Amino acid sequence: MKLSIIIPHHNSSLLLKRLLKSIPISLKAQIIVIDDYSNENEYKSVVKLLNEFNFELYQNEGKTAGGARNTGLKYAIGDWLIFADSDDFFTNNLTTLFNKYVKSSADIIFFNISSQISETGERAHRDIHIKSLITNYKKTKDERYLRCMYLTPWGKMYKRSFIEKNKIKYFISMDLNKKENEIYSQKELIEEGKKLIKNGWVTINDETIKKADYNVKENDRVCVDDEPVSYVEYEYYILNKPQGYVSATEDMLYPTVMELVQSQRHDLYPVGRLDVDTEGLLLISNDGKLTHEVLSPKKHVDKKYYVEFDGTLPENAVDFFNQPMEFDEFTSAPSKLEILDTNKAYLTIHEGKFHQVKRMFEKVNCTVTYLQRIEFGPLKLNDLPLGEFRALTQEELDALKS
Numbered sequence: 001m002k003l004s005i006i007i008p009h010h011n012s013s014l015l016l017k018r019l020l021k022s023i024p025i026s027l028k029a030q031i032i033v034i035d036d037y038s039n040e041n042e043y044k045s046v047v048k049l050l051n052e053f054n055f056e057l058y059q060n061e062g063k064t065a066g067g068a069r070n071t072g073l074k075y076a077i078g079d080w081l082i083f084a085d086s087d088d089f090f091t092n093n094l095t096t097l098f099n100k101y102v103k104s105s106a107d108i109i110f111f112n113i114s115s116q117i118s119e120t121g122e123r124a125h126r127d128i129h130i131k132s133l134i135t136n137y138k139k140t141k142d143e144r145y146l147r148c149m150y151l152t153p154w155g156k157m158y159k160r161s162f163i164e165k166n167k168i169k170y171f172i173s174m175d176l177n178k179k180e181n182e183i184y185s186q187k188e189l190i191e192e193g194k195k196l197i198k199n200g201w202v203t204i205n206d207e208t209i210k211k212a213d214y215n216v217k218e219n220d221r222v223c224v225d226d227e228p229v230s231y232v233e234y235e236y237y238i239l240n241k242p243q244g245y246v247s248a249t250e251d252m253l254y255p256t257v258m259e260l261v262q263s264q265r266h267d268l269y270p271v272g273r274l275d276v277d278t279e280g281l282l283l284i285s286n287d288g289k290l291t292h293e294v295l296s297p298k299k300h301v302d303k304k305y306y307v308e309f310d311g312t313l314p315e316n317a318v319d320f321f322n323q324p325m326e327f328d329e330f331t332s333a334p335s336k337l338e339i340l341d342t343n344k345a346y347l348t349i350h351e352g353k354f355h356q357v358k359r360m361f362e363k364v365n366c367t368v369t370y371l372q373r374i375e376f377g378p379l380k381l382n383d384l385p386l387g388e389f390r391a392l393t394q395e396e397l398d399a400l401k402s
Contacts, residue, residue: 002102003029004078004160008060008068009086010036013045020053022089027098030078031055034068066170069153073163081160083153098157107162110134110146113155128242128387129260130155135385149262196224235268236397237261237284238379239389247273247282257282261389271295272352272376280305280373281381284389290401294377297351300333304348304375305357311366313339321347325363332356348375 005023009016016033023029033055035043050057058075060068069083080102084090091114101109112134115127130152133145150156153170162168194212196202202209203223204216216222222229239261241247246254247270257270261284271283271291285291294301314320321337330353338346347357358368374381378399384390392400 002078003027003080003082003098004072004076005029005031005082005084006069006072006076007031007033007055007084007086008036008065008072009033009038009046010065011038011042012086013038013042013049016046016086017049017052019084019086019089020049020055022091022094024092024095025054027095030076032072032075033057034060034071036060036065036068069170073169076160079160081158081163082156083158085154088154101157107159109157110137110150111155111157129262132385132388136388151262234287234290235263235265235285236287236290236392236400237268237389238381238384238392239270239282239284240381240384240386241274241279241282242387243277243279246276257284260387274373275355275358275371278371278373279386280371281376281379282373283376283379294400295352300350301377302348302350302375303352303373303377304346306370306372306374307345307347307357307361307368308370309343309345309361309366309368311361311364312342313345313366314364317364320364321360325360327353327359329353332360335360346374 007016007019020031023031031054033046035046035057037060038046046057049055056075058071061071061074065085072083073081080098097111113127113130116122130150133150137143137146197209197212200208200210201224204214204220206221206223239257241257241260244254245257245260248256249258249269250256254276258268261268265286267286268284269286271285272295274280274282283294293299318337318339321335323334325332325335330351332353333350335350336346336348338348340346347360349356349360353359357371361368372381379392379396
Protein backbone atom coordinates (compact mmCIF):
# COMPACT_ATOMS: atom_id res chain seq x y z
CA MET A 1 0.00 0.00 0.00
CA LYS A 2 1.54 3.28 -1.14
CA LEU A 3 -0.89 5.86 0.32
CA SER A 4 -3.19 6.19 3.34
CA ILE A 5 -5.71 9.04 3.53
CA ILE A 6 -6.91 9.86 7.06
CA ILE A 7 -10.21 11.75 7.40
CA PRO A 8 -11.68 13.01 10.69
CA HIS A 9 -15.47 13.32 10.43
CA HIS A 10 -18.02 15.12 12.59
CA ASN A 11 -21.65 15.61 11.51
CA SER A 12 -20.88 16.32 7.83
CA SER A 13 -21.76 13.14 5.92
CA LEU A 14 -22.79 14.94 2.71
CA LEU A 15 -19.43 16.71 2.49
CA LEU A 16 -17.68 13.46 3.36
CA LYS A 17 -19.42 11.81 0.41
CA ARG A 18 -18.11 14.58 -1.89
CA LEU A 19 -14.59 13.98 -0.58
CA LEU A 20 -14.81 10.21 -1.05
CA LYS A 21 -16.07 10.68 -4.63
CA SER A 22 -13.03 12.87 -5.37
CA ILE A 23 -10.54 10.10 -4.51
CA PRO A 24 -9.69 8.13 -7.69
CA ILE A 25 -10.21 4.35 -7.46
CA SER A 26 -7.07 3.95 -9.57
CA LEU A 27 -5.05 5.43 -6.72
CA LYS A 28 -5.71 2.25 -4.68
CA ALA A 29 -5.33 4.26 -1.47
CA GLN A 30 -6.21 3.09 2.01
CA ILE A 31 -9.00 5.44 3.07
CA ILE A 32 -9.52 5.76 6.83
CA VAL A 33 -12.51 7.67 8.22
CA ILE A 34 -12.49 8.43 11.95
CA ASP A 35 -15.87 9.48 13.27
CA ASP A 36 -15.46 12.18 15.92
CA TYR A 37 -18.60 11.77 18.06
CA SER A 38 -21.19 12.54 15.36
CA ASN A 39 -24.86 12.41 16.28
CA GLU A 40 -26.73 9.14 15.68
CA ASN A 41 -28.28 10.09 12.33
CA GLU A 42 -25.04 11.41 10.89
CA TYR A 43 -23.15 8.32 11.99
CA LYS A 44 -25.76 6.09 10.33
CA SER A 45 -25.31 8.11 7.12
CA VAL A 46 -21.57 7.48 7.23
CA VAL A 47 -22.15 3.75 7.73
CA LYS A 48 -24.37 3.74 4.61
CA LEU A 49 -21.51 5.23 2.62
CA LEU A 50 -19.63 1.96 3.18
CA ASN A 51 -21.96 0.49 0.53
CA GLU A 52 -20.77 3.04 -2.03
CA PHE A 53 -17.10 3.55 -1.23
CA ASN A 54 -14.19 1.41 -0.11
CA PHE A 55 -13.01 2.86 3.21
CA GLU A 56 -12.35 1.82 6.79
CA LEU A 57 -14.48 3.35 9.55
CA TYR A 58 -13.31 3.74 13.14
CA GLN A 59 -14.45 5.65 16.21
CA ASN A 60 -12.25 8.43 17.61
CA GLU A 61 -10.22 7.05 20.51
CA GLY A 62 -9.30 10.54 21.67
CA LYS A 63 -10.98 13.93 21.46
CA THR A 64 -11.31 16.55 18.69
CA ALA A 65 -9.91 16.30 15.16
CA GLY A 66 -6.40 15.91 16.58
CA GLY A 67 -7.43 12.79 18.45
CA ALA A 68 -9.15 11.46 15.33
CA ARG A 69 -5.95 11.89 13.31
CA ASN A 70 -3.97 10.07 15.99
CA THR A 71 -6.49 7.23 15.84
CA GLY A 72 -6.10 7.10 12.07
CA LEU A 73 -2.32 6.88 12.41
CA LYS A 74 -2.75 3.64 14.37
CA TYR A 75 -4.41 1.96 11.40
CA ALA A 76 -2.45 3.54 8.53
CA ILE A 77 -0.27 1.17 6.51
CA GLY A 78 0.63 3.35 3.51
CA ASP A 79 4.16 4.53 2.81
CA TRP A 80 2.75 8.05 2.52
CA LEU A 81 0.02 9.79 4.53
CA ILE A 82 -2.44 12.52 3.60
CA PHE A 83 -4.75 14.16 6.15
CA ALA A 84 -7.99 15.56 4.76
CA ASP A 85 -10.90 17.14 6.62
CA SER A 86 -14.37 15.93 5.67
CA ASP A 87 -15.21 19.27 4.00
CA ASP A 88 -12.14 19.01 1.72
CA PHE A 89 -12.04 17.41 -1.70
CA PHE A 90 -9.30 16.56 -4.18
CA THR A 91 -8.87 17.96 -7.67
CA ASN A 92 -8.68 15.57 -10.61
CA ASN A 93 -4.88 15.56 -10.72
CA LEU A 94 -4.39 13.75 -7.38
CA THR A 95 -3.10 10.55 -9.00
CA THR A 96 -0.68 12.49 -11.20
CA LEU A 97 0.68 14.44 -8.23
CA PHE A 98 1.05 11.34 -6.09
CA ASN A 99 2.89 9.42 -8.78
CA LYS A 100 5.19 12.40 -9.28
CA TYR A 101 6.36 12.40 -5.65
CA VAL A 102 5.89 8.80 -4.49
CA LYS A 103 9.62 8.08 -4.87
CA SER A 104 10.74 11.38 -3.34
CA SER A 105 13.35 11.31 -0.58
CA ALA A 106 11.59 14.21 1.20
CA ASP A 107 9.76 13.65 4.47
CA ILE A 108 6.96 16.13 3.72
CA ILE A 109 5.58 17.31 0.38
CA PHE A 110 3.78 20.69 0.48
CA PHE A 111 1.01 21.31 -2.05
CA ASN A 112 -0.74 24.43 -3.26
CA ILE A 113 -4.43 24.52 -2.38
CA SER A 114 -7.58 26.33 -3.42
CA SER A 115 -10.56 27.17 -1.23
CA GLN A 116 -14.24 27.70 -1.81
CA ILE A 117 -17.40 28.22 0.23
CA SER A 118 -18.98 24.77 0.67
CA GLU A 119 -22.55 26.02 0.69
CA THR A 120 -22.33 28.05 -2.53
CA GLY A 121 -19.24 26.79 -4.35
CA GLU A 122 -18.02 30.39 -4.63
CA ARG A 123 -14.33 31.24 -4.47
CA ALA A 124 -13.07 31.82 -0.92
CA HIS A 125 -9.86 33.50 0.24
CA ARG A 126 -8.54 31.23 2.98
CA ASP A 127 -5.87 29.88 0.65
CA ILE A 128 -4.17 33.22 0.06
CA HIS A 129 -1.76 32.81 2.95
CA ILE A 130 -0.68 29.31 1.91
CA LYS A 131 -0.28 30.29 -1.74
CA SER A 132 1.98 33.14 -0.64
CA LEU A 133 4.15 30.72 1.37
CA ILE A 134 4.51 28.44 -1.65
CA THR A 135 5.35 31.41 -3.90
CA ASN A 136 7.92 32.70 -1.41
CA TYR A 137 9.59 29.28 -1.24
CA LYS A 138 9.80 29.03 -5.02
CA LYS A 139 11.54 32.39 -5.13
CA THR A 140 13.90 32.02 -2.17
CA LYS A 141 14.19 28.24 -1.54
CA ASP A 142 14.01 29.19 2.15
CA GLU A 143 12.15 26.38 3.95
CA ARG A 144 11.60 28.24 7.23
CA TYR A 145 8.31 29.85 6.27
CA LEU A 146 6.90 26.54 5.03
CA ARG A 147 8.04 24.74 8.16
CA CYS A 148 6.83 27.34 10.65
CA MET A 149 3.82 29.01 9.00
CA TYR A 150 2.15 26.34 6.86
CA LEU A 151 0.44 25.00 9.96
CA THR A 152 -2.55 23.10 8.63
CA PRO A 153 -2.40 19.28 8.59
CA TRP A 154 -4.04 19.13 5.16
CA GLY A 155 -2.39 20.24 1.92
CA LYS A 156 0.64 18.04 2.61
CA MET A 157 1.84 14.48 2.12
CA TYR A 158 3.89 12.92 4.90
CA LYS A 159 6.21 9.93 4.80
CA ARG A 160 4.81 7.50 7.40
CA SER A 161 8.29 6.35 8.45
CA PHE A 162 9.09 9.98 9.34
CA ILE A 163 5.96 10.23 11.52
CA GLU A 164 6.67 6.94 13.29
CA LYS A 165 10.41 7.46 13.73
CA ASN A 166 9.86 10.80 15.45
CA LYS A 167 6.75 9.59 17.35
CA ILE A 168 4.75 12.53 16.07
CA LYS A 169 1.22 12.93 17.44
CA TYR A 170 -1.39 15.65 17.20
CA PHE A 171 -2.10 17.69 20.30
CA ILE A 172 -5.52 16.98 21.77
CA SER A 173 -7.71 19.48 23.59
CA MET A 174 -9.30 18.23 26.80
CA ASP A 175 -12.22 20.57 26.17
CA LEU A 176 -14.43 19.71 23.20
CA ASN A 177 -15.77 23.27 23.14
CA LYS A 178 -12.40 24.85 22.48
CA LYS A 179 -11.39 26.07 19.06
CA GLU A 180 -8.50 24.21 17.50
CA ASN A 181 -6.24 27.27 17.61
CA GLU A 182 -7.02 27.71 21.32
CA ILE A 183 -6.27 24.21 22.48
CA TYR A 184 -4.03 24.93 25.45
CA SER A 185 -4.56 27.13 28.46
CA GLN A 186 -1.54 28.74 30.09
CA LYS A 187 -1.60 25.99 32.74
CA GLU A 188 -1.64 23.26 30.06
CA LEU A 189 1.24 24.90 28.19
CA ILE A 190 3.28 25.00 31.39
CA GLU A 191 2.63 21.28 31.85
CA GLU A 192 3.81 20.60 28.29
CA GLY A 193 6.96 22.60 29.00
CA LYS A 194 7.61 20.55 32.12
CA LYS A 195 7.34 17.34 30.10
CA LEU A 196 9.92 18.62 27.61
CA ILE A 197 12.28 19.44 30.45
CA LYS A 198 11.69 16.11 32.21
CA ASN A 199 12.46 14.20 29.00
CA GLY A 200 15.74 16.05 28.52
CA TRP A 201 14.77 18.05 25.44
CA VAL A 202 15.70 21.45 26.90
CA THR A 203 19.22 22.80 27.23
CA ILE A 204 20.45 26.11 28.62
CA ASN A 205 23.95 27.18 27.59
CA ASP A 206 24.47 23.65 26.16
CA GLU A 207 23.63 21.94 29.46
CA THR A 208 20.54 19.76 29.79
CA ILE A 209 18.25 20.89 32.59
CA LYS A 210 15.95 18.60 34.57
CA LYS A 211 14.06 21.08 36.75
CA ALA A 212 11.41 23.50 35.55
CA ASP A 213 12.23 26.11 38.21
CA TYR A 214 15.52 27.06 36.53
CA ASN A 215 15.98 30.84 36.55
CA VAL A 216 16.67 31.81 32.94
CA LYS A 217 18.81 34.94 32.57
CA GLU A 218 18.57 37.47 29.74
CA ASN A 219 21.69 36.30 27.89
CA ASP A 220 21.17 32.55 28.38
CA ARG A 221 21.00 30.40 25.24
CA VAL A 222 17.90 28.21 25.45
CA CYS A 223 17.37 25.32 23.01
CA VAL A 224 14.59 22.76 22.56
CA ASP A 225 15.69 19.70 20.62
CA ASP A 226 18.88 21.59 19.69
CA GLU A 227 16.85 24.43 18.15
CA PRO A 228 17.44 27.85 19.78
CA VAL A 229 14.33 29.57 21.12
CA SER A 230 13.84 33.11 22.32
CA TYR A 231 11.12 35.22 23.86
CA VAL A 232 9.97 38.40 22.18
CA GLU A 233 7.53 40.48 24.19
CA TYR A 234 6.06 42.43 21.28
CA GLU A 235 5.72 41.61 17.60
CA TYR A 236 4.85 43.96 14.73
CA TYR A 237 3.68 43.00 11.24
CA ILE A 238 2.33 44.64 8.11
CA LEU A 239 -0.44 42.70 6.37
CA ASN A 240 -1.75 43.40 2.86
CA LYS A 241 -5.39 42.68 3.72
CA PRO A 242 -7.56 41.18 0.94
CA GLN A 243 -11.26 41.84 0.53
CA GLY A 244 -13.56 39.42 2.34
CA TYR A 245 -11.65 39.45 5.64
CA VAL A 246 -12.76 41.34 8.75
CA SER A 247 -10.34 43.28 10.92
CA ALA A 248 -10.94 41.24 14.07
CA THR A 249 -9.55 38.29 15.98
CA GLU A 250 -12.75 36.27 15.61
CA ASP A 251 -16.02 36.57 13.72
CA MET A 252 -19.07 34.37 13.14
CA LEU A 253 -19.67 35.35 9.50
CA TYR A 254 -16.35 36.15 7.83
CA PRO A 255 -12.77 34.88 7.98
CA THR A 256 -10.58 37.20 10.02
CA VAL A 257 -7.29 38.86 9.12
CA MET A 258 -5.63 36.83 11.88
CA GLU A 259 -6.11 33.70 9.79
CA LEU A 260 -3.59 35.20 7.35
CA VAL A 261 -1.02 35.92 10.07
CA GLN A 262 -0.34 32.43 11.32
CA SER A 263 1.71 32.70 14.47
CA GLN A 264 2.40 30.51 17.47
CA ARG A 265 1.23 33.27 19.80
CA HIS A 266 -2.42 34.12 20.41
CA ASP A 267 -2.21 37.72 21.66
CA LEU A 268 -1.80 39.41 18.27
CA TYR A 269 -4.59 41.62 16.94
CA PRO A 270 -5.23 44.14 14.15
CA VAL A 271 -4.37 47.73 15.07
CA GLY A 272 -7.38 49.68 13.88
CA ARG A 273 -9.63 48.33 11.17
CA LEU A 274 -10.31 48.22 7.46
CA ASP A 275 -13.79 47.52 6.09
CA VAL A 276 -14.43 43.98 4.92
CA ASP A 277 -14.41 45.12 1.27
CA THR A 278 -11.29 47.30 1.68
CA GLU A 279 -7.80 46.08 0.84
CA GLY A 280 -4.38 47.23 1.90
CA LEU A 281 -2.04 47.97 4.74
CA LEU A 282 -3.07 46.76 8.18
CA LEU A 283 -0.77 46.82 11.21
CA ILE A 284 -0.78 43.67 13.38
CA SER A 285 0.74 43.71 16.86
CA ASN A 286 0.30 42.87 20.54
CA ASP A 287 1.76 46.15 21.82
CA GLY A 288 -1.10 47.84 23.66
CA LYS A 289 0.80 51.05 24.35
CA LEU A 290 1.74 51.52 20.70
CA THR A 291 -1.82 50.72 19.63
CA HIS A 292 -3.17 53.45 21.88
CA GLU A 293 -0.66 55.98 20.58
CA VAL A 294 -1.15 55.39 16.85
CA LEU A 295 -4.95 55.28 17.14
CA SER A 296 -5.24 58.31 19.40
CA PRO A 297 -6.87 61.31 17.64
CA LYS A 298 -4.17 63.49 19.20
CA LYS A 299 -1.47 61.57 17.34
CA HIS A 300 -2.82 62.53 13.86
CA VAL A 301 -1.36 59.49 12.11
CA ASP A 302 -1.80 59.96 8.36
CA LYS A 303 -3.64 57.21 6.50
CA LYS A 304 -3.29 57.29 2.71
CA TYR A 305 -5.73 55.48 0.42
CA TYR A 306 -5.89 54.70 -3.27
CA VAL A 307 -9.51 55.26 -4.35
CA GLU A 308 -11.50 54.33 -7.44
CA PHE A 309 -14.97 55.83 -7.73
CA ASP A 310 -18.00 56.41 -9.91
CA GLY A 311 -19.18 59.96 -10.53
CA THR A 312 -17.54 63.26 -11.42
CA LEU A 313 -15.56 65.30 -8.94
CA PRO A 314 -16.42 69.00 -8.79
CA GLU A 315 -13.80 71.46 -9.98
CA ASN A 316 -13.12 72.57 -6.40
CA ALA A 317 -12.77 68.99 -5.09
CA VAL A 318 -9.18 69.43 -3.86
CA ASP A 319 -10.12 72.54 -1.89
CA PHE A 320 -13.36 70.94 -0.67
CA PHE A 321 -11.52 67.93 0.79
CA ASN A 322 -8.97 70.28 2.34
CA GLN A 323 -11.70 71.66 4.60
CA PRO A 324 -13.28 70.03 7.68
CA MET A 325 -16.34 67.91 6.83
CA GLU A 326 -19.38 67.68 9.09
CA PHE A 327 -20.82 64.24 9.87
CA ASP A 328 -23.48 63.22 12.39
CA GLU A 329 -21.03 61.91 14.98
CA PHE A 330 -17.82 63.82 14.20
CA THR A 331 -16.14 66.56 12.18
CA SER A 332 -13.23 65.38 10.07
CA ALA A 333 -9.92 67.19 9.94
CA PRO A 334 -8.86 68.65 6.58
CA SER A 335 -7.73 65.89 4.19
CA LYS A 336 -5.48 65.81 1.13
CA LEU A 337 -6.96 64.78 -2.22
CA GLU A 338 -4.63 63.99 -5.14
CA ILE A 339 -6.51 63.40 -8.40
CA LEU A 340 -4.82 60.76 -10.56
CA ASP A 341 -7.41 60.31 -13.31
CA THR A 342 -11.07 60.92 -14.01
CA ASN A 343 -12.14 58.25 -11.52
CA LYS A 344 -8.97 57.59 -9.53
CA ALA A 345 -7.38 59.48 -6.66
CA TYR A 346 -5.26 59.35 -3.52
CA LEU A 347 -6.83 60.54 -0.28
CA THR A 348 -4.93 61.12 2.96
CA ILE A 349 -6.96 61.39 6.18
CA HIS A 350 -6.06 61.61 9.86
CA GLU A 351 -8.91 59.77 11.55
CA GLY A 352 -10.29 56.35 10.69
CA LYS A 353 -14.00 56.54 11.38
CA PHE A 354 -16.55 54.01 10.13
CA HIS A 355 -16.76 54.14 6.30
CA GLN A 356 -15.07 57.54 6.48
CA VAL A 357 -13.52 57.62 3.01
CA LYS A 358 -16.72 56.38 1.37
CA ARG A 359 -18.78 58.95 3.23
CA MET A 360 -16.39 61.76 2.29
CA PHE A 361 -16.74 60.93 -1.41
CA GLU A 362 -20.52 60.81 -1.01
CA LYS A 363 -20.29 64.48 0.02
CA VAL A 364 -19.33 65.25 -3.59
CA ASN A 365 -21.86 62.80 -5.09
CA CYS A 366 -19.31 60.11 -5.89
CA THR A 367 -19.45 56.40 -4.99
CA VAL A 368 -16.31 54.52 -4.00
CA THR A 369 -15.95 51.28 -6.00
CA TYR A 370 -12.50 50.19 -4.81
CA LEU A 371 -10.49 51.19 -1.75
CA GLN A 372 -6.94 50.28 -0.77
CA ARG A 373 -4.91 51.69 2.11
CA ILE A 374 -1.33 52.16 0.93
CA GLU A 375 0.23 54.05 3.85
CA PHE A 376 -0.22 54.17 7.61
CA GLY A 377 1.97 56.85 9.17
CA PRO A 378 5.55 56.04 8.11
CA LEU A 379 4.59 52.52 6.97
CA LYS A 380 4.17 51.91 3.23
CA LEU A 381 2.54 48.93 1.54
CA ASN A 382 4.83 49.06 -1.51
CA ASP A 383 4.93 45.72 -3.35
CA LEU A 384 3.83 43.39 -0.53
CA PRO A 385 1.60 40.80 -2.30
CA LEU A 386 -2.08 40.62 -1.44
CA GLY A 387 -2.72 38.33 1.54
CA GLU A 388 0.91 38.28 2.66
CA PHE A 389 2.50 39.79 5.74
CA ARG A 390 5.97 40.70 6.90
CA ALA A 391 7.66 41.89 10.07
CA LEU A 392 8.39 45.60 10.48
CA THR A 393 11.99 46.62 10.06
CA GLN A 394 13.68 48.30 13.00
CA GLU A 395 13.72 51.56 11.05
CA GLU A 396 9.96 51.35 10.47
CA LEU A 397 9.31 50.56 14.12
CA ASP A 398 11.46 53.45 15.30
CA ALA A 399 9.65 55.81 12.92
CA LEU A 400 6.24 54.56 14.08
CA LYS A 401 7.14 55.13 17.72
CA SER A 402 8.69 58.56 17.19
